[in-house]
Amino acid sequence: MSDGMEKFGALIRREREGREIGLREMAKMIGVSPTYLSKVERDEFPPPAEDKVKAIAKIIDRDADDLLARAGRVSTDISDLIKRHPVQLAALLRTTKGLTADDIARLAQQARKAKDECQHRAKTSTMQMRMTP
Numbered sequence: 001m002s003d004g005m006e007k008f009g010a011l012i013r014r015e016r017e018g019r020e021i022g023l024r025e026m027a028k029m030i031g032v033s034p035t036y037l038s039k040v041e042r043d044e045f046p047p048p049a050e051d052k053v054k055a056i057a058k059i060i061d062r063d064a065d066d067l068l069a070r071a072g073r074v075s076t077d078i079s080d081l082i083k084r085h086p087v088q089l090a091a092l093l094r095t096t097k098g099l100t101a102d103d104i105a106r107l108a109q110q111a112r113k114a115k116d117e118c119q120h121r122a123k124t125s126t127m128q129m130r131m132t133p
Helices: 008-018 023-030 034-041 050-059 064-070 076-084 086-095 101-131
Strands: none
Touching: 008 034, 008 064, 023 034, 023 050, 050 064, 076 086
16 A cells, blocks of 8 residues: 555455464355455455455454555444534544544544533433423
8 A cells, every 4th residue: 555554455364374363264254265365365356345344353353444444445334424424524534634643542532522421411411301390
């Protein structure tokens, strides 16, 4: 890949071999033929579908979103979120341009905290409404 990231096939082959998982064993675990997996690992075939990529990520103990990105894909749940709020999420993602990975991780942590606080306020408000005669 042009950005210095290891190609999908090379990464899964290296990780599989590092865990001493045979090609046939891995292929069986993810529900594909050994021939197909071999061609994916040699980058002769494109990466498999999302469910197979997620299964591979689990087997080789890698982040599924990272592996999907290397496969040139985005998780369906992320795609669905973008489709529900395209303008807002596009604006949010564009604001991260130029930020470091650590900056983005901090932003995500702040967003999780804000979400938790909103959910807590909503829950508290609902409980108070039920208690009011």
